Amino acid sequence: MQLLKTHYHPEVETLDDKSILKRLATRSIALQGNQILLLYTERYEDYSLPGGGLDLGEDKIAGMIRELIEETGAQDIKNIKPFGIYEEYRPWYKPEHDILHMISYCYTCEISKELGASNMESYEIKNGMRAIWVDIDEAIRHNKKTMATSEKKGMSIERETFLLKLIAESLF
Numbered sequence: 001m002q003l004l005k006t007h008y009h010p011e012v013e014t015l016d017d018k019s020i021l022k023r024l025a026t027r028s029i030a031l032q033g034n035q036i037l038l039l040y041t042e043r044y045e046d047y048s049l050p051g052g053g054l055d056l057g058e059d060k061i062a063g064m065i066r067e068l069i070e071e072t073g074a075q076d077i078k079n080i081k082p083f084g085i086y087e088e089y090r091p092w093y094k095p096e097h098d099i100l101h102m103i104s105y106c107y108t109c110e111i112s113k114e115l116g117a118s119n120m121e122s123y124e125i126k127n128g129m130r131a132i133w134v135d136i137d138e139a140i141r142h143n144k145k146t147m148a149t150s151e152k153k154g155m156s157i158e159r160e161t162f163l164l165k166l167i168a169e170s171l172f
Helices: 060-072 122-126 136-149 157-171
Strands: 003-008 020-032 035-041 046-048 051-053 078-091 099-110 129-135
Touching (some): 020 060, 035 136, 046 136, 051 060, 060 078, 078 157, 099 157
Parallel strands (some): 020 099
Antiparallel strands (some): 020 051, 035 046, 035 129
16 A cells, blocks of 8 residues: 655654554545545544554454444445555653554545444544534635644644545545
8 A cells, every 4th residue: 555644743853762652543535426424523623534543453444444334334335445554653642652653544435325323432422523424625624724723633633634635636
């Protein structure tokens, strides 16, 4: 799969002598016309691709399908194709490690427009996360505004906005 970008958070000045936690994740890209299925998170005021961490030894595509169903209730998932890899280094919030090295494997897929019930984790519910079909250009505009003006923005918004722009350029 093609590497799309390697991003270093501004607080990560060096990897030398740092304890690094490596985490593999997947992201799903499901489109219907000019609409994309995203997660809106009230806590961070942003849109993000459905996805999350892979379980130890979990197949990437199986993990992508699991995360997509859990977070959105997606049904009839088919035609899964690799889109690319987004790699990032950012500060880690637990004392065991200094830096998180996240590798996100992104896949396009087709799903039914109608979503079933999601099965989100408690922290996702607490953060006000919900699945929504949204115009991709509106999602990009919204995330850019959040990056420029919000004190609430999370660390993933840079990744998500980069990926949304790339999706809009290459798939629309």
